[in-house]
Structure formats: C-alpha cells, structure tokens
Amino acid sequence: MKALQIIKYGEIKDSLAFNEVSKPTVQANDVLIEVKAAAINPIDKSIILGNLQGMLPIPLPSTSAYDVSGIVVETGNEVSNFEIGDLVYSRVPQEQMGTLAEFVAVTSDAVSKKPGNISFEEAASLPLAGLTALQSLEYAGIKENDKVLIHAGSGGVGSFAIQYAKAKGAYVYTTTSTNNVQWVKELGADRVIDYKTEDYKSIAKDVDIVFDTLGQNYSLESFEVVKTAGKVVSVVGPLDEASAKMFGMADYKLPEELAEASSEKNVEYKFIFMHPNGAHLNEIKSMIEDEKIKPIVDKVYPFSESIQAFIHLASGRAKGKIVIKIH
Amino acid sequence: MEDLIKKIKSRLHLRPEAEEFLYSISKEKTLSKGEVLIRQGQTVKKTFFVTSGCLRSYCIDKNGKEHTLLFAIKDWWISDYIAIHTDELSTLTVECLTESKVIEFNAKELDGIHARFPEFESYQRHNLERHVVSLHKRILNQLQLSAAERYDLFLKQYPDIEQHTRNFHIASYLGITQQSLSRIRVEKVKK
Numbered sequence: 238m239k240a241l242q243i244i245k246y247g248e249i250k251d252s253l254a255f256n257e258v259s260k261p262t263v264q265a266n267d268v269l270i271e272v273k274a275a276a277i278n279p280i281d282k283s284i285i286l287g288n289l290q291g292m293l294p295i296p297l298p299s300t301s302a303y304d305v306s307g308i309v310v311e312t313g314n315e316v317s318n319f320e321i322g323d324l325v326y327s328r329v330p331q332e333q334m335g336t337l338a339e340f341v342a343v344t345s346d347a348v349s350k351k352p353g354n355i356s357f358e359e360a361a362s363l364p365l366a367g368l369t370a371l372q373s374l375e376y377a378g379i380k381e382n383d384k385v386l387i388h389a390g391s392g393g394v395g396s397f398a399i400q401y402a403k404a405k406g407a408y409v410y411t412t413t414s415t416n417n418v419q420w421v422k423e424l425g426a427d428r429v430i431d432y433k434t435e436d437y438k439s440i441a442k443d444v445d446i447v448f449d450t451l452g453q454n455y456s457l458e459s460f461e462v463v464k465t466a467g468k469v470v471s472v473v474g475p476l477d478e479a480s481a482k483m484f485g486m487a488d489y490k491l492p493e494e495l496a497e498a499s500s501e502k503n504v505e506y507k508f509i510f511m512h513p514n515g516a517h518l519n520e521i522k523s524m525i526e527d528e529k530i531k532p533i534v535d536k537v538y539p540f541s542e543s544i545q546a547f548i549h550l551a552s553g554r555a556k557g558k559i560v561i562k563i564h
Numbered sequence: 565m566e567d568l569i570k571k572i573k574s575r576l577h578l579r580p581e582a583e584e585f586l587y588s589i590s591k592e593k594t595l596s597k598g599e600v601l602i603r604q605g606q607t608v609k610k611t612f613f614v615t616s617g618c619l620r621s622y623c624i625d626k627n628g629k630e631h632t633l634l635f636a637i638k639d640w641w642i643s644d645y646i647a648i649h650t651d652e653l654s655t656l657t658v659e660c661l662t663e664s665k666v667i668e669f670n671a672k673e674l675d676g677i678h679a680r681f682p683e684f685e686s687y688q689r690h691n692l693e694r695h696v697v698s699l700h701k702r703i704l705n706q707l708q709l710s711a712a713e714r715y716d717l718f719l720k721q722y723p724d725i726e727q728h729t730r731n732f733h734i735a736s737y738l739g740i741t742q743q744s745l746s747r748i749r750v751e752k753v754k755k
C-alpha cells in the first residue's frame with residue numbers, strides 16, 4: 238500500500254516521501270481501517286522536524302499522522318464492538334501512528350463510530366484536536382457560567398474548544414487575529430479578542446479557566462488573568478511535575494516563576510498530553526450529531542499533495558483543520 | 565408473534581399449517597439500542613416486523629454522510645428490499661434507535677409463502693400496494709411540499725418518534741439541514 242513516510246528528521250520537503258509499504262497486520266484487539274481521510278496536527282510537524290526525538294522516539298522510516306476516518310475492513314479475534322463495514326474515526330495510539338496510508342490498524346479502544354451527519358473529511362479533522370480540547374476542559378472541571386479564556390480560537394484545538402465550552406454553558410473569551418475575528422465569533426465565542434489590536438489581559442480578567450494553546454510567555458501570563466483558585470491548563474507550556482514523571486523525568490521541577498505564580502494565587506497549573514480514547518470520541522460523536530459542535534476544516538488536500546498540506550500546517554496560520562483525502 | 569398472527573387472521577383464513585410455517589421461518593428478538601441488523605455491503609436474507617421500539621434504515625453516501633430512508637415503529641416492516649429483490653449487496657444499514665422487539669423472518673421464505681398457501685396471494689399483493697402508495701407519496705411530497713409541510717406530515721405519521729430520534733435522523737429523512745429543521749420547529753412553536 239501507499240504511505241507517506243518520514244524518512245529522516247529535518248525540513249518537511251526533504252523528510253517526507255511516498256513509499257510502498259506492507260499493509261498492517263491486525264492484532265487481537267485491533268480493527269483494520271481503510272483510510273478515507275486523515276488530518277494533520279502540529280505534533281506531526283514537530284516529529285518530522287525532529288523536535289520530539291527524546292519524548293516520542295520513532296523508528297525511521299515511519300508513516301506519519303494520527304487522525305483518521307474510514308471503514309473497518311478487518312477485525313481482530315477479540316474485537317466485539319466493531320464489525321466489518323462500520324464507519325469509524327480515531328486518534329490512533331503512538332505505537333500505531335501512520336494514518337497517511339491506505340490502511341491503518343488501530344486498537345479498538347481508541348476507535349469510535351464516526352458521526353453520521355458529517356463527511357469522512359470532516360470526521361478525520363476531529364479526533365486529536367477534539368480530544369485535546371475535551372480532555373483539557375474536562376480536567377479543568379468546566380461548568381455552566383465559568384469564564385474561560387481559550388487562546389488561538391481559530392486553530393484546530395481552539396475552534397473545537399470554543400464550541401465545547403459554549404455547549405457546557407461557559408462564557409468564552411478567545412484570541413485570534415483580525416482576519417479571523419468574524420468567523421470565530423460565529424462559533425459562539427462571547428468575546429473575541431483581536432490580538433493585533435487589543436491586549437487580551439485588559440479584557441479577560443478573573444477567569445475561572447485559562448486554556449493555554451500557545452505556550453511561551455502566554456503560560457506565565459495566564460496567572461495574571463486567572464482568578465484566585467482558578468485553573469490553568471496548557472497543552473504547549475512547560476510540563477507540570479506529574480506529567481514530567483510520566484515522560485520519565487523524575488527530578489523535573491516546574492519553572493520557578495510558574496511555580497510561584499501558581500502558589501501565590503492558589504491556581505493549579507496542569508499540562509495535558511492528550512490520550513487516545515474511544516469513549517471520548519463517542520461523546521464527541523453525539524455532540525457533532527446534535528450540532529453542538531461543528532467541524533472546522535480549513536482545506537482538504539488530495540493525498541498526492543500531502544507535502545503542501547504540511548507546509549500549510551507549518552505556516553501556523555491554519556483556520557481550523559487541515560485534512561488529507563486518501564481514498 | 566401473536567399480534568402479527570392476529571393481524572393476519574383478521575385479513576385471511578389462516579390454516580394451522582400456514583401458522584406453523586410462519587413460526588418455522590421466524591424468530592422473536594429483543595434488540596438493544598444501537599444494534600445494527602443490516603450493514604451496507606452485505607447479503608440480506610432477513611426481514612423484520614417491529615413489535616415495539618423504533619428502527620431506522622439509511623444509506624451512506626460516498627462522502628460518508630447518512631441519509632434516512634425510513635423509520636419503522638410498531639407494526640412496520642423493515643429490511644433492505646432492494647438487496648432482497650435484486651440479490652445485490654445491501655445499500656442500506658438498519659439500526660435500532662431504541663431497545664426494540666422484532667420478529668425476524670427469512671425473507672425469501674416469507675416472500676414465497678403464497679406458493680404453498682395461496683390464501684396469502686391477495687394479502688401480500690395488498691401489502692405491496694400499500695407499500696407502493698406510501699413510497700409514491702413520499703416521493704411526491706418531497707417534490708412538491710415545503711420542508712415545513714413535510715415535517716408536519718412526518719409528525720402525523722410518526723407521532724411519538726421525536727423522543728427516540730436525533731435531529732439529524734429527522735433532518736436527513738426530510739432532506740433538509742439540521743439548521744432548517746430547528747428553524748421550522750421554532751416557527752411551529754410561534755404559531
């Protein structure tokens with residue numbers, strides 16, 4: 238089968254190649270998915286650039302990407318919740334990475350039936366970004382009337398998070414640049430802050446939750462806008478100590494300034510590393526079918542133009558998700 | 565099964581052998597919500613008579629979106645009749661929207677029942693005629709009525725169905741977007 242593989246670490250255009258590889262074999266708990274569409278995420282780019290060699294070591298060559306939608310064409314002996322012919326979507330686990338291919342084998346725990354009211358391309362756009370938003374906001378204990386600041390509302394994670402937070406009844410502040418303000422408002426955000434012309438810190442104040450999807454100075458700044466005893470969840474900032482342990486860094490200490498800010502305001506700082514989860518995808522399926530959340534797809538590329546898709550992603554300017562149509 | 569037998573008896577003289585035959589080609593089943601009876605792409609040998617609950621048949625277009633053909637509630641039949649009558653693989657999926665009870669029949673045996681028991685001939689023809697009428701009505705309604713009118717008719721045909729179905733099931737049955745359906749509902753409340 239044809240697959241887009243990472244052949245070495247480095248610049249996108251030099252490091253990806255279409256290879257003929259063998260079809261994955263199915264373990265007892267796996268389903269084999271005929272891939273209809275895949276989506277790409279910033280992590281895929283970081284892997285290609287070699288930035289994650291320590292945390293997520295992969296053999297080279299490896300097929301790229303985690304997000305998939307497609308049709309079940311084979312099931313392992315112990316799979317009872319899926320049958321051949323089921324239309325499904327998934328964020329595949331690390332060990333099974335490689336959705337930019339004609340087939341991918343995925344442990345059935347990480348799979349869910351896809352929402353019935355959207356296309357394969359839209360479904361492929363959801364898992365990684367949707368699970369990230371859901372797991373982060375769920376960790377923060379989001380509830381009705383919470384004030385939430387979601388950074389990068391026009392990104393893959395942000396555009397989902399805004400809709401998820403609104404569905405939970407929260408008041409949503411979000412940041413984006415001028416060109417995106419209008420459509421991000423239409424996602425339901427209550428106050429869209431144009432970071433080109435406004436200072437978000439003077440607008441979003443005393444929020445219950447900051448969802449940091451930007452990192453850098455934004456992680457520390459979160460403590461300026463969060464209320465006492467609020468929550469800061471980050472998917473890009475420094476690891477917290479418990480997460481660091483998970484990645485095998487036993488002696489890791491939270492950066493001092495962050496630790497101080499956190500204890501001063503009695504605000505928990507948590508780094509979330511999203512995990513594959515079929516049950517969460519099932520929850521997302523219901524929210525999509527009820528149109529509480531709509532998939533936001535910036536552009537669908539044909540498989541043959543995957544490298545252009547990665548270059549688009551790497552620009553950092555995606556409006557929602559970038560999808561690749563395989564079959 | 566007794567209910568169905570009673571229904572049949574109200575329409576024809578059912579000989580004990582025929583009744584026995586009906587039992588021999590059928591099986592009562594209790595199904596849970598979400599269970600799939602027929603999947604697209606399979607051979608279809610069964611047809612189902614619904615005694616309680618609600619089922620839905622739908623096709624999936626090439627983009628992966630579902631389009632609802634039919635809802636089946638108490639006393640309705642459901643299967644993929646295209647597949648049964650053409651011997652092609654199913655183009656439809658049939659799923660339970662609620663816990664449901666059905667009587668499963670071997671479709672070919674049931675279809676051919678009039679060969680053994682001629683009293684079924686006019687009964688089956690009558691059922692088929694009614695089926696054609698309802699299909700033609702559905703097509704004509706689709707062609708000439710507004711979405712709001714179609715929704716009204718739908719509610720008359722399936723009075724309690726909204727508690728069992730998702731909006732997108734109904735929207736895709738009516739051939740409209742979920743947003744249009746919501747708008748129609750809001751308008752109805754205003755009236």
Ligand SMILES: NC(=O)c1ccc[n+]([C@@H]2O[C@H](COP(=O)([O-])OP(=O)(O)OC[C@H]3O[C@@H](n4cnc5c(N)ncnc54)[C@H](OP(=O)(O)O)[C@@H]3O)[C@@H](O)[C@H]2O)c1
Pocket residue numbers: 278279280365366369388389390391392393394395412413414415417432450451471472473509510511550553554555556557
């Ligand atoms: N820890 C985890 O498990 C996890 C999971 C998923 C993602 N992530 C990380 O989360 C981040 C976001 O992911 P994503 O998929 O949403 O990325 P993305 O879709 O590529 O994000 C692009 C968006 O970010 C916006 N943006 C860039 N700079 C901004 C700024 N200073 N202020 C506000 N918006 C800004 C851009 O809007 P403009 O063009 O208007 O600037 C653009 O729409 C990435 O760093 C990713 O690696 C982590």
